[in-house]
Amino acid sequence: MKYTLSLLFILFSSVLLAQKIITPGEVYNPDEEIYTPTLGFKAKIPQGWTGSLPQGSTIFLLSSLKGLNGSIYILGDTTNFETMKAGWIQGLELEEGRVLKSDGNFVMKGDLLTSGVTLTGIDQNANKGFIAARCGAYGRCVSALLTCEAKYLSDMKNAVDDFLESVVFVNPILKNEYEGFDWKQFLANKQLVHYDNVVGTKSVNKVWLCEDGTFVSKLKRTGVVKGEIGKYKGKHKGTWATSSFGNTGILTLTFDKLPPVEVDLLIKDEQIFLNGKRHVALAAATCK
Numbered sequence: 001m002k003y004t005l006s007l008l009f010i011l012f013s014s015v016l017l018a019q020k021i022i023t024p025g026e027v028y029n030p031d032e033e034i035y036t037p038t039l040g041f042k043a044k045i046p047q048g049w050t051g052s053l054p055q056g057s058t059i060f061l062l063s064s065l066k067g068l069n070g071s072i073y074i075l076g077d078t079t080n081f082e083t084m085k086a087g088w089i090q091g092l093e094l095e096e097g098r099v100l101k102s103d104g105n106f107v108m109k110g111d112l113l114t115s116g117v118t119l120t121g122i123d124q125n126a127n128k129g130f131i132a133a134r135c136g137a138y139g140r141c142v143s144a145l146l147t148c149e150a151k152y153l154s155d156m157k158n159a160v161d162d163f164l165e166s167v168v169f170v171n172p173i174l175k176n177e178y179e180g181f182d183w184k185q186f187l188a189n190k191q192l193v194h195y196d197n198v199v200g201t202k203s204v205n206k207v208w209l210c211e212d213g214t215f216v217s218k219l220k221r222t223g224v225v226k227g228e229i230g231k232y233k234g235k236h237k238g239t240w241a242t243s244s245f246g247n248t249g250i251l252t253l254t255f256d257k258l259p260p261v262e263v264d265l266l267i268k269d270e271q272i273f274l275n276g277k278r279h280v281a282l283a284a285a286t287c288k
Contacts, residue, residue, distance in 0.1 A: 024055045030065070038269060039076035040140045040172030046162040058270055058280070062159060070148020070156050074163065078269065079141050081113050084133055088115055092131070092145065093195075100129045100147065111135060112164060119147075128153040132160055136169025178247035178267055187242065187251065191284040194223045194277050205279075207253075210287035215240040215253060223277040224253070225261055232258060 022036050028051040035042040045051045049062050051074075062072040088102035098121040107114045117129040128150045133143035144160045187209045194205040204220045216237045217224065225232045238255040242265070249265040251274070266273040272281055 022053050022060065024053045027052050034060075036076060037173035040138045041076060041136065041142055041167050041169050043142070043163055043168070044166035046159045046166075049159055062163065064156075064159075066155075068148065068152040068155055070146060070152050072144060072146045072156060072160060072163075075143050075145075076270075077141055077143070078139055079135075080139075081108075081133070081135060081141075084113065084141070084143065085115075088131055091120075100131070100145070102131065130157050130160065132164055134164050134167055136167075138169055138172055140169055140172065142167050180245055181247060181267060183242045183244040183249045183251070183265055186281075187240075189284045189287045191282040191286075192224075192272070192274065192279045193282060194221075194274070194279045208284045208286055209240050210284060212287075213239050213241065216286070217253070217255075222275075223279075224263055224274055226275055232261070 022034050028034055028045050030045050030047045030049060032045050032051075033042055034045065034051065046062070048065050049072075050065060051060060051062050053060050058075075060074040060076075062074065064070070085102070085106060089104065091099040091101040093099050098119070100117050100119055102115040103118050105116050111134050112132065113134070114130070114132040117131060119127060119129055127147060129145070129147045130153065131143065131145050133141055135141040142164065144164060146156050146160055148156050188211040190209050192205075192207045192209065205223045206218045207224055208216045214237065216235065217232070218235045219225065219229060219233055222229050232255070236255050236258065238253060238258075238260075240251060240253050242249055242251045244250055244265060247267050251263040251265055252260055253263065254260040264273075264275050266276070272279050
C-alpha cells in the first residue's frame, strides 16, 4: 500500500540541531530525531529502521533495514482517543477489498492506546496487523498502523512501541505557509478520497484528477458536490481545471454529461478540504 499525499512542513527553525524538520524525500537513519513544527511533535527513528516522507505525502513511512516484509505508517493529526476508537472499530481501508478493523480489545496504558485487529480481504493466517496511538497536551495525536507477515509481527510491534515511546509533544508553531501554494500542480495525478468518519475509515467519495486535465469520480455522498448528490452519484468522468494559488481555491469539474461543479478548496494544518470536508490525496495510479 503506497500513499502519496501532500504534506508541507514549515522550514524556518534552526533550533535544536540534533533534530531535523521532516522534509519530503529525505531519508532518516536509526536514532535520528525528526521534528514537525505544525503538528507539534518530535520522535526518534527506531534501531534497525529508516524513516521517510515520500514526495507529496502526508504519511511518514518506516522501513526495515533487516528485510522484514511489512509496512509501518505514521500519521500526525488533530484528534482524540475516542474519535480514533470509533474510526478503528468502523475499519481502516487499506485498499479496495482490504479492510483492517479493531477487534474491540482496546488497551490504554498511560497516554498509549493500542488495539488488536481483524483483516478482511487478506489471508489472516499469513498476514497480521496492529494499531497504536499517543495523544499529547496540545490537541495533537500520533498514530501508527502496521501490516506484515505473521512471523514479523512481534519485531514490527516493537518498532512501533519504540517510535511512539520516543514521541515528545511540543507547542505547535502555526504559520500561513501556504502563500503561493499551487493547486493545479498539487492536484495533478492525485486521487482525492473522503472517508465516512475519520481518516482511515471506509471511503465514501473518490475523485481521480489526471495531469492531462481529465478526471473520474466515484461518489456516494455529498462533499465534492454541494447539496443533494442526485445524478452525480456513481461513476462519472470529465475534465478539471483550477488557477488557484494560496491556502484556498476553486476546482472546476466539467462532467461529460452533467452540469459543471465548482468545489471550494482549502489546505490547513497539512490537511486538504473539499467543500469543508476533509479529503486525503493519494497518488492516482490510474493516471498515465
